[in-house]
Amino acid sequence: MPHWLQLMAESLPTLLWAGLKFTVPLTLLSFALGLTLGLITAVTRLFGSLPLVLIARFYVWVFRGTPLLVQLFVIFYGLPSVGILLDAFPAALIGFTLNVGAYSSEIIRAAISSVSKGQWEAAFSIGMSWRQAMLRTIIPQAGRVAVPPLSNTFISLVKDTSLAAAITVPELFQSAQRIVATTYEPLILYFEAALIYLAMSSVLAWLQERLETRFARYGGMLEASR
Template identity: 75%
Template structure:
């Protein structure tokens, strides 16, 4: 067996373990928390008072306008200078959640804004309050519109979790770096890490298509070639 193949086989278990233990949980938790943040921010910008909407817009502007890596460094390395100590994984979770929240808020805001005004008026005509109309009429329709871009955001997030290696989270890429430090074979290990990310992204892409099909969106996208 070629030495490079033996090295890939030997490193497969620790790399996959790091992916299952840290990469995947970090991506899922960050997306769930970020999605909650995004919905609140979108709702505030659409329906909240002007001063609160301004705060929400400023948050989105700041997060989208600064690099995610810098945000992670501020949380993990910067906050301790003012007495706020956060472990690596929670720091990464906070950073990714805030980032996801800013980006998904724009997706959700656009999805909610795409629902025709007549849907609101129809809900009001049968006695629904704004909250009931939003929950029972508008959100179910907006979900169909938001699923494709939200799915793409999650796939991107899985790959972006490699940035957590910079703040010592022992996820997939960090584990690859540790093995490289021992074996001095960066090309082989980094290619192997890239292949694992590729497999994860491919599986998620298949699940995305199935999800879009279930909500009646995939057929339309396929016909237009988008």
């Protein structure tokens, strides 16, 4: 067996375990929390009072306008200077959540805004409250618009979790770095890590296509029923 292939075979279990133990949980938790934060922020910007709207805008402005790596460094290395100490994984989770929340809020806000006012009027005309109209009428329709860009955000997040290595989270990429430090084979190990990220992204892209197809069929059924 060639040396490079043997090295990849030996390191594969370690890299996969790091991915399952840190990369996947970090991605799923960050996206779920970020999506929730994004929804709250989007609704606040559309329907909140002026002070809350200004706070939401400031949050989105800061986290969309600064690099994710800098945000992680501020949280993990900067906050201890004011007495806030965080372990690497929680720091990364907070950083990714805030970043995803800012970007997803703009996607969700645009999707909600794309729903015609007639849908609100129709919901209110049959006695729905604002909350019921939002949950039963507006969000399901906005979801069809938001799914593709939110799916892209999720796929990007999978790759962005490699930045957590910079704040010592032992995820997939840092595991590759540790193996490189002992084998002195950066090309082979980093190429292998890239293949794993590529495989995960490809699976997610395939799932995204199926999800978009399902939403398109659901949208067609709604249009036909009108």
